[in-house]
Amino acid sequence: MPTAMPAPTPTAERGDERGREPMTVSPEPSIRSRSPSLPPGSHYIGIDLGTTLLRLCAYHPDLQTVRFVPNERDKRKTPCFVAFPDDIELVESGRKACDPVVGEEAQRWLFKYPKATVFSWAQLVGLKFDDERVAFYQRYAPYRLVKDKYARVCVEIEHDGRQKHYRPEDLTAILLTYARQNAEQALRHPITGSVITVPAGYTLLQRDATKEAARQAGFQHARLISNAAAAAIAFGFDRPAHPTSVTEYVLSFNLGAAHIDCAVVGIDEEVFEVLASAGDVGFGAADVDVRLLMHFVQDLSKQSNRKLTSLDLLSLRFGAEKIKKALSTADSISHTIQLSSGAYAMTMTRELLETLCADFFDRCLVPIQQVLVEAKMDITKISKVVLSGGGSHFPKLRDRISSLFPGNHIYDFALIDKHKAVGYGAGIESALLSGMRSPNITNYLLIDSLSFSLGILDTTTNTIKTLLKRNTALPAQTTVTLRPIPPTTPPTSTPPAPIAVIKLYEGDTTDPKTCHLLATLSTPIPTQDKHITLSIDVDVDRTVLVTLVSDETEKNVRVTDYPMPVFDVSEDWERGVGVTVVGAGERKGQAGGEVEGMEIQD
Amino acid sequence: CVRVGSVDIRRDRIRRISQMLTTRWDHQKSPYDVLHVARGASLKDIKSQYYKLSMEYHPDRTISKPLEERTQCNQTYILVQNAYAILSDPRKRAEYDYILATRIAPVVSYTRAPTTAAGQPQAFWGD
Numbered sequence: 142m143p144t145a146m147p148a149p150t151p152t153a154e155r156g157d158e159r160g161r162e163p164m165t166v167s168p169e170p171s172i173r174s175r176s177p178s179l180p181p182g183s184h185y186i187g188i189d190l191g192t193t194l195l196r197l198c199a200y201h202p203d204l205q206t207v208r209f210v211p212n213e214r215d216k217r218k219t220p221c222f223v224a225f226p227d228d229i230e231l232v233e234s235g236r237k238a239c240d241p242v243v244g245e246e247a248q249r250w251l252f253k254y255p256k257a258t259v260f261s262w263a264q265l266v267g268l269k270f271d272d273e274r275v276a277f278y279q280r281y282a283p284y285r286l287v288k289d290k291y292a293r294v295c296v297e298i299e300h301d302g303r304q305k306h307y308r309p310e311d312l313t314a315i316l317l318t319y320a321r322q323n324a325e326q327a328l329r330h331p332i333t334g335s336v337i338t339v340p341a342g343y344t345l346l347q348r349d350a351t352k353e354a355a356r357q358a359g360f361q362h363a364r365l366i367s368n369a370a371a372a373a374i375a376f377g378f379d380r381p382a383h384p385t386s387v388t389e390y391v392l393s394f395n396l397g398a399a400h401i402d403c404a405v406v407g408i409d410e411e412v413f414e415v416l417a418s419a420g421d422v423g424f425g426a427a428d429v430d431v432r433l434l435m436h437f438v439q440d441l442s443k444q445s446n447r448k449l450t451s452l453d454l455l456s457l458r459f460g461a462e463k464i465k466k467a468l469s470t471a472d473s474i475s476h477t478i479q480l481s482s483g484a485y486a487m488t489m490t491r492e493l494l495e496t497l498c499a500d501f502f503d504r505c506l507v508p509i510q511q512v513l514v515e516a517k518m519d520i521t522k523i524s525k526v527v528l529s530g531g532g533s534h535f536p537k538l539r540d541r542i543s544s545l546f547p548g549n550h551i552y553d554f555a556l557i558d559k560h561k562a563v564g565y566g567a568g569i570e571s572a573l574l575s576g577m578r579s580p581n582i583t584n585y586l587l588i589d590s591l592s593f594s595l596g597i598l599d600t601t602t603n604t605i606k607t608l609l610k611r612n613t614a615l616p617a618q619t620t621v622t623l624r625p626i627p628p629t630t631p632p633t634s635t636p637p638a639p640i641a642v643i644k645l646y647e648g649d650t651t652d653p654k655t656c657h658l659l660a661t662l663s664t665p666i667p668t669q670d671k672h673i674t675l676s677i678d679v680d681v682d683r684t685v686l687v688t689l690v691s692d693e694t695e696k697n698v699r700v701t702d703y704p705m706p707v708f709d710v711s712e713d714w715e716r717g718v719g720v721t722v723v724g725a726g727e728r729k730g731q732a733g734g735e736v737e738g739m740e741i742q743d
Numbered sequence: 744c745v746r747v748g749s750v751d752i753r754r755d756r757i758r759r760i761s762q763m764l765t766t767r768w769d770h771q772k773s774p775y776d777v778l779h780v781a782r783g784a785s786l787k788d789i790k791s792q793y794y795k796l797s798m799e800y801h802p803d804r805t806i807s808k809p810l811e812e813r814t815q816c817n818q819t820y821i822l823v824q825n826a827y828a829i830l831s832d833p834r835k836r837a838e839y840d841y842i843l844a845t846r847i848a849p850v851v852s853y854t855r856a857p858t859t860a861a862g863q864p865q866a867f868w869g870d
Contacts (some may be wrong), residue, residue, distance in 0.1 A: 388790065398865045412794040521763045576807045586801050613828075616802065 170479060183362070185334040185575045186210070186324050187567030188317070189371070190351075192263040192398035192427065193531075195219045195244075195316060196561065197324050198568025200575060206582055207568035209561065210327045214245060217561075219320075222247035223312050224258040225298050243319040255283035255455060257298050264399040264423045265309040267347035270294045274423050283455055310350040310357075317358035334362040338563050340400035341367035342420030344657055344662040345647055354404060364574060364682060366589060369393040369404035371566030372529035374587060377408050378569060379556050389551070390416075390518060391525045394542065395563065396505065396532030398427040403508035405516035405523070411585040415580030417516035417612045418592060419508040426465070432497045433461035433489075437478075441485065453480045464489050469534040478540070502541050509545065515612055520545070525552040529562040562626060590614050595659075595677060595685070597621075598644040604651040608677055611649060616680045623673040643675065645687060664689045682686050683690050774826030786831065788837075793827045794819075806842065 148411040159323040187207070189196040192216070196218050197210035224247035231242070242250070251258045261282070268275055268286035279286045285297040287306060295306040324332050335355055339348060347364050355363035373393040380389075386408045404418035437457050441447045449457075460478040467474045473490040495502075513520065526546055528539065543551050559563050572582055594606040608619050623643070642663045648656025664673065674690040775782055778792050798804055800820035821858045829835045 409791070409794050412797055414794075573803060574806065586798055586804055588801065614824055616817065616821060617824065644776060 154401070174393055183333040183575060184328075184330060185336055185362075185364075185571035186321075186328075186332050187336045187371075187564060187569070187571040188320055188338070188340065189368075189561075189564035189567055190262055190263070190313070190317075190337050192400070192425070193221055193564075195221055195320060196564035197320055198561075198571070199324060199328055200568065200572035200582070207565060207572060209564060209568075210324050212244060212323050212641070213326070217246070217322075220248050220252070220260070221263070221316060222258060222260045223315050224248075224250040224254060225300050226250040226254045226257055227300050228253070228568070235687050241315050243316060245495040252452065252455070255452060257297055257300065259284050259298070259307070259312055261399065261427065262296065262309045262312050265294050265296075267309075268346065271579065281434065281454065281458060283451055285619045303649045308350075310354040313351060313354035314357035317355055317360070321359055324547065324671065332362065334364070334571070334574060335360045336364045336366060336369045336567045336574060337568050338368045338668070339365045340420050340422045341369055341398070341402040341404060341418040342422040343367075344593060345659065345683060345685065346657065347422075351680075357455065362574075362682075362683055364570065366567065366570055366587065366714075367402055367404060367415075367418055367592075368395040368397060368400070368530065368563050369402035369418060369420075370406065370413070370587060370589060371563045371570070372527055372568035373404060373406035373408070373415075374569050374585075375529075375554070375557055375562040376525070376527045376552060377413060377585070378565075378582070379554050380408075380552075380560075381555070388524050389524050390516075391527050392509065392512070392523050392546075393527045393528040393529070394509065394533065396528075396538070397530045399425040399426050401422055401425055401505055402530075403512050405512045405518050412588060413585065414588045414614070415590045416518065418590065419515070420592075421504065421508055427531075428501060429494070429498050429532075429535075430458060430461040430464050432460050432501070432655040433464060433494070436497055437461065437485070437487070440487065444489050447480075447482050450481050453482075456480060457485075466495050466531075466534075467538065487577065491536070502538055504537075505538060506541060506726070507546065509542070525550065527552050527562075529559055531560070532630065533559075533690075547651065588614050591617060591679060591683075594649050595679070596646050596648075597675070598646060598653055603653065605648065605653055605656055607651075615683065616678070618672060618678045619695040620676045623675055623684045643673075643689070645677075645685075659685065660687065662689060663685060746833065772822075774829045774839065777822050777826040778830065780830075786833075789827070789830050794833070796823045 186198075188199040191337060197212075198207050199210050200206070201208050211217055212219050222244060224242050226242065228250070234523060239391075241247070245256060248260075251260075261278075265275070265278065265286070269292055270286070271292065272294070275286055275294050287295050287297045289306060293308065295308050298305050298307060317337075321332050337351060337355060339351055342559045343351070343365075352363045360416065370393070370616055372395055373391055376391060376393070388407050390405060390407050393402075393404045393406055399422070401421040401424060402418070403420060405416045407414040407416055423526065434454070434457050435678055437460075438449065438454075440448065456478075460476060463576060464476050467476075468489065468491045471491070473488060475486065475488045477484050477486040479485075480496065512518075513523075523546060526542060528542070528551055533539070537549060553559065554562055567584075569582060573585065573587075591609060592611060592613045594607045594611045595609040597606040598604075599606045608621060609617050642675070643654075644658060645660045646653060646656040647659050650656060674688075676688040676690075678686040678688070680686070750788070758816055778796065780792050784792075797820070800816045800823060802813065802817055802820070805816045806852060808816070829839050
C-alpha cells in the first residue's frame with residue numbers, strides 16, 4: 142500500500158512535548174538522536190492503536206527503557222485520520238492521486254474534502270453492513286459506508302471520479318504503514334513486529350482483521366493485547382515498591398473513544414496474569430459527543446431560520462468533543478461554533494452533561510461487575526483501580542467507580558502520564574518480544590487469556606457446547622470425543638460415506654444465533670460406530686488450530702486464517718482454510734449419507 | 744454424589760475432570776508432579792510455582808531458543824496450564840484428590856493419537 146510520506150521536517154516546536162514528558166530524565170539523548178546498539182533479531186514496536194489517536198512506543202537499548210517515538214512533526218501522538226484528497230496542491234508536490242495522507246496532514250483536509258477523509262473507523266472493523274450500529278455511525282460520519290460482496294461494511298472514497306472501496310482494516314493498514322515508516326525513520330533500524338493494543342471485547346474476526354492490517358503494513362508478526370492489560374503492565378512498572386512474593390490484584394479500566402475495556406490482573410513480582418477481561422466494543426466516550434451533538438441539534442431546531450448542512454454537523458461533532466474535554470475540569474463552559482448559517486454560541490454546564498449521559502455511566506460500570514464475578518474476586522481483594530483512556534477523566538465516572546470500591550484508591554500514575562499508560566504497556570511488551578534482556582524492564586511475562594468461549598454446536602439440542610471457557614489462560618488446548626448419531630430414516634439406496642459436520646462457534650451464550658460461527662468442518666466417518674476426536678488449540682497469538690481425528694484420517698485446520706467465513710460465504714471460507722463444506726445443494730443429494738447429529742461424549 | 748471434606752462431588756463432574764486429564768496428558772504424571780509441588784501444597788505455593796514455570800516455559804519467554812526447544816517448551820507449558828487449572832480451583836482440586844485417593848485415576852486412555860482411535864474409547868466411569 143503506497144503511502145505519501147512527507148520528509149521529516151525538523152521544526153522549531155521540537156522539545157515542546159518533551160518538556161511535559163514526565164519520563165524524561167535529563168540530560169538524555171532523544172530517542173532519534175543516536176543509532177541504538179541493537180542486538181540482531183526481530184525488533185518490535187508497541188502501538189497504542191486508539192480510535193482517535195495513535196501512539197508509538199519502543200524500547201531503547203541504550204537507555205534501557207521504553208520511549209515514545211515522535212512522528213515527523215515531532216509529536217508523540219498522531220490523530221487517526223486518513224485522507225484521499227484530490228487536491229492540486231498535493232499533485233504539484235509530486236504526490237500521486239490515489240496516495241493517502243495520514244495523521245495531522247490528513248486532518249487538515251477534513252473540511253475541504255469531508256467525503257474523502259476518514260476517521261473513527263476502528264469501530265467498524267469486522268462489522269456486517271446489516272449491523273444496526275452501522276446505520277448509527279453513518280448518521281454522524283461524513284464519508285459513505287457501503288456493503289462489499291461479503292456483506293461486510295466498507296468505506297467508499299471517490300477519487301479521480303472513480304469510487305474505491307476500503308475495508309476498515311485497509312485503512313488501519315495505511316495508518317500502520319505510516320507508523321512503521323515513522324518508527325523506522327526515528328529509530329534508524331528496520332521494524333519487523335508490533336504489539337498492537339485492541340479492545341478486550343474484540344472477537345477473533347476483529348483481531349484477525351487487525352493482524353491482517355499489520356501484515357499489509359509490513360509487520361511480520363503482530364501481537365494483540367487488550368488496552369486494559371497494557372495499562373496494567375504500565376501500572377506494574379509505575380507502582381510504588383510492593384512486597385515481593387505477594388500477588389497484587391488490580392482492576393484495570395480503560396475508557397476509549399469507542400470501547401470500554403476492563404480486566405482483573407494479578408501482578409506478581411514478574412508475572413502479569415489476566416484473570417478475567419470484559420469489554421463493550423462500539424460504546425465509549427464518543428457516545429458522549431453524540432449525545433451533546435443531538436442536544437445541540439435539538440437546541441438549534443428551536444431557532445427556526447437555521448438549516449444544518451452535513452459540514453455543520455461535523456463542526457458540531459468536533460465542537461462537542463472539545464466541550465466534553467473542557468468539562469472534565471471546568472464546571473461550565475461557553476463555546477462558539479461556526480456554522481454555515483452563522484455562529485452558534487452556547488453555554489454548557491457539567492451538570493447538564495451528566496444529565497444527558499445519565500445511563501452512559503451505568504453502562505460503563507457493567508463490565509466492572511462482570512470481570513469481578515468472572516475472576517471470582519472479592520471487591521476487597523482488589524488493591525488498586527487503574528483508570529486509563531481519555532474517557533476516564535469524567536469526574537462523575539471516577540466518583541461512581543470509587544464508590545464501588547470502598548477503601549480502595551483509584552490509582553493515579555506517578556511516573557507515567559496516564560494518557561500514555563496504554564502505549565507504555567505496549568512498548569514494554571514489545572521489548573519482551575524483541576528478546577531484549579534488560580534487567581530492569583524485560584524480566585517479566587504477560588499471561589493473557591481467551592476473550593470469548595469457544596464451543597461446537599451440539600446438534601441434538603441445537604445449543605452450543607462450550608469447550609474452552611472464556612478467560613482460559615493462553616496457550617490453551619482441549620480435546621473432546623464426539624459420537625456420530627446415525628440418521629433415523631433408513632437410506633433408500635446405497636448411501637455415500639457419511640460425513641460429520643462440526644460447527645465451531647465463538648461466543649458466551651448457548652444460543653448459536655448470538656454466537657459467531659468460526660468454521661464449519663466436515664470429516665468422513667468410515668463406519669458409524671466410530672468416534673471422532675476433536676482438539677482445539679489456541680496459541681498465544683490466538684490462532685485457532687482444530688484437529689479432527691476420525692480413524693485413519695487426521696485433519697488439521699487453522700481456523701483463524703484471514704479472511705474468515707463468518708458471514709456464511711462459503712467461497713470466501715474455502716479460500717481461507719481449505720476444507721470441504723457440505724453445501725445446501727450437496728446435502729440434499731445425500732440425505733441418507735450425512736449423519737443426523739453429533740453427540741458430545743461427556 | 745460423594746462428600747469429600749467440605750466439597751460435594753458429583754459423579755458427572757468427576758467424569759469431566761477425567762476428560763480434562765485425557766487432554767495430552769502424560770498419565771504417569773499427576774498435576775502435582777507436573778507443577779513439582781507436594782500433594783498438600785498450599786494454594787499460594789502452587790501459584791508461585793505456576794508463575795515460576797510460566798517464566799520458564801511460556802512461548803513469550805522462549806523466543807530466543809531454537810525452534811525445536813521452543814516446541815518442547817510449548818508442550819510442557821500446556822501441561823502446566825492444565826495442571827494449574829485443576830489445582831487452582833478448590834473444587835476441581837478436591838475432585839482430583841478424590842480420584843487419586845480412590846485409585847480410579849485414569850491409568851491409560853485414548854489420547855489424540857490416531858492409532859488409539861481404532862479401538863473403542865474406554866468408558867472410564869461405566870455406570
